[in-house]
Amino acid sequence: xxxxxxxxxxxxxxxxxxxxxxxxxxxxxxxxxxxxxxxxxxxxxxxxxxxxxxxxxxxxxxxxxxxxxxxxxxxxxxxxxxxxxxxxxxxxxxxxxxxxxxxxxxxxxxxxxxxxxxxxxxxxxxxxxxxxxxxxxxxxxxxxxxxxxxxxxxxxxxxxxxxxxxxxxxxxxxxxxxxxxxxxxxxxxxxxxxxxxxxxxxxxxxxxxxxxxxxxxxxxxxxxxxxxxxxxxxxxxxxxxxxxxxxxxxxxxxxxxxxxxxxxxxxxxxxxxxxxxxxxxxxxxxxxxxxxxxxxxxxxxxxxxxxxxxxxxxxxxxxxxxxxxxxxxxxxxxxxxxxxxxxxxxxxxxxxxxxxxxxxxxxxxxxxxxxxxxxxxxxxxxxxxxxxxxxxxxxxxxxxxxxxxxxxxxxxxxxxxxxxxxxxxxxxxxxxxxxxxxxxxxxxxxxxxxxxxxxxxxxxxxxxxxxxxxxxxxxxxxxxxxxxxxxxxxxxxxxxxxxxxxxxxxxxxxxxxxxxxxxxxxxxxxxxxxxxxxxxxxxxxxxxxxxxxxx
Amino acid sequence: xxxxxxxxxxxxxxxxxxxxxxxxxxxxxxxxxxxxxxxxxxxxxxxxxxxxxxxxxxxxxxxxxxxxxxxxxxxxxxxxxxxxxxxxxxxxxxxxxxxxxxxxxxxxxxxxxxxxxxxxxxxxxxxxxxxxxxxxxxxxxxxxxxxxxxxxxxxxxxxxxxxxxxxxxxxxxxxxxxxxxxxxxxxxxxx
Numbered sequence: 001x002x003x004x005x006x007x008x009x010x011x012x013x014x015x016x017x018x019x020x021x022x023x024x025x026x027x028x029x030x031x032x033x034x035x036x037x038x039x040x041x042x043x044x045x046x047x048x049x050x051x052x053x054x055x056x057x058x059x060x061x062x063x064x065x066x067x068x069x070x071x072x073x074x075x076x077x078x079x080x081x082x083x084x085x086x087x088x089x090x091x092x093x094x095x096x097x098x099x100x101x102x103x104x105x106x107x108x109x110x111x112x113x114x115x116x117x118x119x120x121x122x123x124x125x126x127x128x129x130x131x132x133x134x135x136x137x138x139x140x141x142x143x144x145x146x147x148x149x150x151x152x153x154x155x156x157x158x159x160x161x162x163x164x165x166x167x168x169x170x171x172x173x174x175x176x177x178x179x180x181x182x183x184x185x186x187x188x189x190x191x192x193x194x195x196x197x198x199x200x201x202x203x204x205x206x207x208x209x210x211x212x213x214x215x216x217x218x219x220x221x222x223x224x225x226x227x228x229x230x231x232x233x234x235x236x237x238x239x240x241x242x243x244x245x246x247x248x249x250x251x252x253x254x255x256x257x258x259x260x261x262x263x264x265x266x267x268x269x270x271x272x273x274x275x276x277x278x279x280x281x282x283x284x285x286x287x288x289x290x291x292x293x294x295x296x297x298x299x300x301x302x303x304x305x306x307x308x309x310x311x312x313x314x315x316x317x318x319x320x321x322x323x324x325x326x327x328x329x330x331x332x333x334x335x336x337x338x339x340x341x342x343x344x345x346x347x348x349x350x351x352x353x354x355x356x357x358x359x360x361x362x363x364x365x366x367x368x369x370x371x372x373x374x375x376x377x378x379x380x381x382x383x384x385x386x387x388x389x390x391x392x393x394x395x396x397x398x399x400x401x402x403x404x405x406x407x408x409x410x411x412x413x414x415x416x417x418x419x420x421x422x423x424x425x426x427x428x429x430x431x432x433x434x435x436x437x438x439x440x441x442x443x444x445x446x447x448x449x450x451x452x453x454x455x456x457x458x459x460x461x462x463x464x465x466x467x468x469x470x471x472x473x474x475x476x477x478x479x480x481x482x483x484x485x486x487x488x489x490x491x492x493x494x495x496x497x498x499x500x501x502x503x504x505x506x507x508x509x510x511x512x513x514x515x516x517x518x519x520x521x522x523x524x525x526x527x528x529x530x531x532x533x534x535x536x537x538x539x540x541x542x543x544x545x546x547x548x549x550x551x
Numbered sequence: 552x553x554x555x556x557x558x559x560x561x562x563x564x565x566x567x568x569x570x571x572x573x574x575x576x577x578x579x580x581x582x583x584x585x586x587x588x589x590x591x592x593x594x595x596x597x598x599x600x601x602x603x604x605x606x607x608x609x610x611x612x613x614x615x616x617x618x619x620x621x622x623x624x625x626x627x628x629x630x631x632x633x634x635x636x637x638x639x640x641x642x643x644x645x646x647x648x649x650x651x652x653x654x655x656x657x658x659x660x661x662x663x664x665x666x667x668x669x670x671x672x673x674x675x676x677x678x679x680x681x682x683x684x685x686x687x688x689x690x691x692x693x694x695x696x697x698x699x700x701x702x703x704x705x706x707x708x709x710x711x712x713x714x715x716x717x718x719x720x721x722x723x724x725x726x727x728x729x730x731x732x733x734x735x736x737x738x739x740x741x742x
Contacts, residue, residue, distance in 0.1 A: 032691065032692055032705065033692055033694045033695060033707075035705070036692060036695060036698070036704070036705035036706060036707050037695070037707065070694025070695065071694055073694075073695075202691065203688065203689070204689070205649070205650035205651040205652075205654075205688055205689035206650055206651035206652050206689060206693055207689070207691075207693075208689075208691035208692070208693055208694075211691040243597065243634050244634070244687065244688075244689075244690065244691070245691060281593070281594070282593070282594065282597050283632075283634075284593055284596070284597070284632030284633070284634035284635060285632050285633035285634035285635075285688070286631065286632050286633060287688065298593065299590070300590045301588075301589055301590035301591060301592035301593050301594075301620075301628070302590075302592075302624075302628070303627055303628060303631045304631065304632070360693060360694075362651070362652035362693035362694060362696060363651070363652050363655045363656070363693075363696075364655060364656075368652075368693065368694040368695075368696075369694050370694075400651065403651070434651070434693075436651045436652055436655060436693075438655060442655060447655075450651070450654055451651075454688070458688075460631075
């Protein structure tokens with residue numbers, strides 16, 4: 001039996017009716033953040049309490065995706081009361097259920113009008129915290145798979161690509177390559193067999209956007225991949241996901257199974273000749289596999305080592321076939337673009353960076369969690385309004401974007417709009433969207449050392465500049481933080497940074513010096529203080545103590 | 552991350568025909584699902600590690616034979632990727648996250664103290680086989696930094712005390728009392 005739009009609408013209606021037949025819908029966040037604060041126990045105790053109070057007919061408890069504000073989990077959200085509770089414990093259940101008809105429990109209440117919620121604009125995360133990620137019906141009720149229907153039945157592949165091109169969407173994995181252009185290249189390739197690969201190897205430490213999207217709304221990524229497959233002429237897709245994200249893997253597996261059973265994956269989708277199948281591939285903990293060619297090698301069961309480009313994967317990718325590789329967030333933007341048109345998407349954001357961007361806020365910031373803002377929002381708005389500023393009355397020092405490939409943006413650029421180009425101008429990169437906020441307790445030399453250690457141990461070892469260069473850079477940084485550096489070391493650092501960046505084979509090596517370069521650019525005084533006065537202003541580097549101990 | 556189930560060290564080769572190991576079936580199934588294609592190597596090694604807790608040399612030989620790939624390549628893949636381990640894990644596994652957010656929040660200090668306390672480095676197991684200490688690049692639980700995984704359960708907002716309590720509970724005889732002081736304190740800290 002093939003699925004029709006009527007079937008889809010019927011599923012949506014049944015689901016909506018079923019949910020709305022309950023007077024109160026209690027949504028409990030079941031993403032990894034809240035789960036580790038035992039939101040599953042909270043959910044169970046709420047269910048038990050409802051039974052105890054005999055309110056099964058009026059109350060529905062649903063496990064939903066990320067509600068965003070991970071800092072104060074477990075979070076629960078009650079509609080239609082529009083009440084959000086924070087840090088809910090299992091023992092709070094009787095009070096919460098008991099108060100449904102009266103005033104909300106004020107001690108748990110999270111003010112709904114705070115900037116964290118009101119300043120965001122959600123496209124990628126529009127379903128996060130609203131639908132049940134483990135049920136396809138819930139996704140369909142939110143308009144899911146309608147875009148796939150629209151693409152397959154009402155648009156030609158060329159038209160789909162035109163919409164994506166018109167949207168101005170750029171790759172959300174970090175480099176910001178225009179998505180429409182990538183799709184066009186694969187579309188134009190002549191070979192019969194092509195592949196679509198979803199890059200879910202979110203290796204940047206401090207980034208958890210893709211994890212949250214996969215855990216909260218896996219079907220959206222599947223739909224995006226199927227549309228991409230139709231547009232470029234591929235009938236098979238792979239999702240390469242980190243094995244370190246067991247919950248995301250489990251939910252993806254379940255989602256793929258459901259999609260196949262329903263018929264939105266498989267043969268003759270929506271009664272058209274289009275067929276699409278998705279398989280999951282688990283990463284095995286190698287950061288370099290986020291690089292396209294290394295990722296392909298890993299899917300092929302080999303060592304995750306990059307190869308020179310060109311040829312680019314769009315022409316010569318998986319098993320030598322043209323392959324479209326897109327990041328999770330890029331693919332999550334596709335369904336809304338098809339549904340609402342490229343022009344709509346292009347109306348959001350800045351001139352060269354369209355749409356929204358999901359950021360993972362972490363580090364020394366009050367509201368750690370997941371946010372989505374239009375491109376061009378200033379850092380100040382993100383850190384101080386949405387993020388709630390720096391805790392414990394400390395002072396903002398820098399925000400690190402782009403992980404080990406990115407840089408630190410200091411205070412003087414707080415009013416800079418965040419988009420691909422302005423970040424690049426100040427020596428950082430958009431990256432996949434991790435934002436680590438640092439206060440005056442962070443030593444920038446130490447931060448640079450941390451990232452260099454990361455790059456050094458994640459270097460695949462194929463090319464010498466990266467393999468040897470990162471080790472040398474790390475050695476110098478270690479010397480400086482131990483108080484044994486010399487002023488020449490700083491010059492050597494600069495020289496080596498340029499060398500490693502210019503001569504490495506792949507993105508890992510080419511961008512590995514970025515954290516050092518950006519901290520040298522804005523915080524060179526800290527480097528010189530370490531070298532000249534053996535002094536670490538932040539008190540992080542233990543050089544003083546080591547010296548005292550030896551003398 | 553840790554393998555889901557920690558299996559006891561194997562005393563005899565699991566491949567002896569006299570005592571066929573049930574866990575082998577899981578591995579066979581994975582290879583069959585992929586049509587014994589050589590590109591299923593990483594998927595198969597995942598299955599091996601999940602079933603046995605680590606990549607036993609005999610099993611690597613077995614996989615190499617079934618998938619018709621050189622043993623050298625199996626070994627190369629097994630050692631290239633951080634997720635795979637060639638050593639049997641301890642009874643309990645403690646993974647501390649060393650991602651950026653956790654680093655900024657002070658995992659380095661916790662880690663140093665834990666290494667000192669257990670007398671082992673990251674990736675090693677205590678001599679009594681009780682505790683394995685691992686690091687993770689990033690658990691993606693940055694909102695809860697510093698975070699760690701204790702026997703498969705992610706715990707956030709760690710402090711030195713909570714970690715030490717947990718490890719001490721594992722070490723002592725009543726290690727299986729899940730409701731340790733560390734647990735309780737952690738839950739309160741989540742508030």
